[in-house]
Amino acid sequence: MRGMLPLGGYVVASTRVHECDARVKLVLLLAVTVVMFVSVSPLVIAVSVISLAALARAARVPASQLLRSVRPTVVVLAFALLANAFVVDGTADVVIMGGFGLSAAGLVRGATAVARIVLLVGFALVVSSTTTGPQLADAVVSLMSPLAAFGFPVGDFAMVLSIALRFVPLAVGEFDRIMAAQRARGADLDTSSSRRLGRWAAVLVPLVVSLFRDADVLADAMRDRCYRGEGRTRLARRLSAADVATLVCGLASAAFVCIVSALIA
């Protein structure tokens, strides 16, 4: 058995954040992203930290999960921080050797960049852990539906997205199962060497074969339930009053933070 996936992992609970319409959550996530990249000020960072903490608490997403989600990017983040902090042109505040040293301004710049990414991962995590795969797929499709006018196959895209989200945990489970079976046969999958890739054939070949078989079964099951890819009923929910209020308040505060930080600067 393996731990949670880096991002994703719907946390079953019934909170206000879970109840909120997925479209609203996606639009607000987009708004937060725009704000963070448009305006670089300590105010934006501070407000984001507070609102992320409040949201995570309301949605009952544990802080440990946020740390786990950031872990894969830790090397890149550390590099971004250091690359900004060290200067070689003699402008260093703390000179280490010659023109090489630490720059306070660079350190702040690097820290801001890192904080921005960690915060965005945090917001995305709150969305993904309070929204099921189908809700997410529906929301994406619903937001994309104007594209149908230009001939974009929105319905097919929706199905592909929804099934992909459904198959990720299945593929992970299958992978774990086959890996356990091959390790029990004596496969050494842990020590690294030049032949490591060849050894992984023992897992990857059966995995691909079994995923193709599952895909065949699923295709048959969809056919048996009259799937044709077109003419499907769309069960679009109408936004509730609470959803609309959340959307308006969220967008208004994002704009407010933007304007205030611009005025201060």
Place this chain on the structure above:
Amino acid sequence: MIVIDDVSYAFPGASSDALDHVSLDLAPGELVSVIGSNGSGKSTLLRVMNGARGAHEGGVLVDGIDPMADEASSLEVARLVGFVRQDPVCQLVSSSVADEVSFGPCNLGLEADDVRERVTTSLEAVGLGSRERSGVEGLSGGEQQRLAVAGVLAMRPSYLLLDEATSQLDSSARTDLRSLVRELVAGGVGVLQVTHLLEDVIGSNRVLVMEAGRIIWEGSPADLLGETSVLDRAQLSGADGSSAPDIMRLALSCACPKADLLDADAILDAVTDDDAIDALARLLVSPQGRPSGREGDLDAKADGRTLSLREACVRVEGSDILSHVTFDVPHGSVLVIGGRSGSGKTTAAMALAGVGELGTGDALLDGRPVRAGQVGLAFQRPADQLFRYTVAEDVAYGPECRGMSPEEVSRAVSHACELVGLEEPLMSRAPLRLSGGERRRVALAGIVAAEPTAYVLDEPTAGLDGAGRTLVHGLVRDLASAGSCVVVVTHDLAEWLPCSDAAVLLSHGKVSWSGPTSELVSDEAPFLAAGLRPPLDVSLRARLSDARDRVGRRRS
């Protein structure tokens, strides 16, 4: 009415027909069972009946509609004929319960309000009314199968085809699904089920036996019990090498109602005269099919030469998957681990094989912590691990990983192939081009060839016909007789009790019962405590003396 008239079908490139001039009909409100060995054409028959495959010869009509006539007819037949498969996981298209059920009705292009109404009523019909807003992953295997049925019911079908729908479920989930099917039949749905289980067959109106693409026998379940030669060829689980058919025959001869042949009380109510009770008692003695190896066990156990779990605990996200599980499997013996799905059986199996981590506690082989590669491990569908170009290479993989010399490898390979009955001509073939039964032998040979001294087999016979099960049972007995520790994890205790020396029942991650099999075979309480339905022979054995007393009292 579904009418199949003289239908033949061959897979592309196959030398023989998968269906060879088959005729049958299925009326609304009727339950028909189709039985026969793996590869006899049962599943193909179902695929033809719902229009997914076009017959090469003969005709298919569903309520007068030919699925091959045009696109609209094909769609209407798919709607009229629901289909539920063996694997609860692969056939679900969505990760949310409500969404899963709405899939079919949405495909039909119904009004949104109509779709929502159908979702609610279908979920209520299968007993999942309260789970409408749940995720699919959180459901048990039995619930997922009922969800699959709900997804079909939402299309308002007239017929339902079940392709081994109960085979991966534990005994109580099977009973639930079976009673759901009975309700649907009573409500006028025509159901045709493919099954390997005697218990599924008993309640049906008619039974068809298939062999090599043909229907070789047709009759009532009672007739089938009377025809021992047909029963053998049908390769039912619970019928081969077991006394269940004899017990049922005896009950029928004592005028036990046909529908109650799975109910121990009904059988004992019917079997009243002394001769019949004696005959029943004779059928119930000697459930142990493994006379050898028992005495060596005690020595091995005394020496500490065992495969063991000690105080094993696993916690995932705050819930106990395993909690203080302790047991020993001495060399030369077979231990069966039973329990409902989700009781922690597979987690225990992985830990025993050295490929799953324990939170606290130990998995030990002969007193030392188990390392991956020391214990042979087979999951259900062991053929999933084949990956090399030829059979010989694949079987040699384990021995090579253990660092055996080329001579030792070839000796181990030929010994393993002999044990599982793999013949020489197959050795140079590609594993993926073999039949299902042959692939299973290759996979088992690959596990045995590494020559571990202990084995863990997780649901090794699920979905297998009689021949496949006999192979695995025989292998388990051979391995134990040769001195290995063998652990079999199963939801089907009735099948494995006769092959085992000891049993452990798990319930919610805890050991709810453990002891020698001989104590379990006449005691219903351990099964009930683990949330399982006691096997028929166990219930009968447990209540036989009561029944005798009752008869005695009535007489005096």
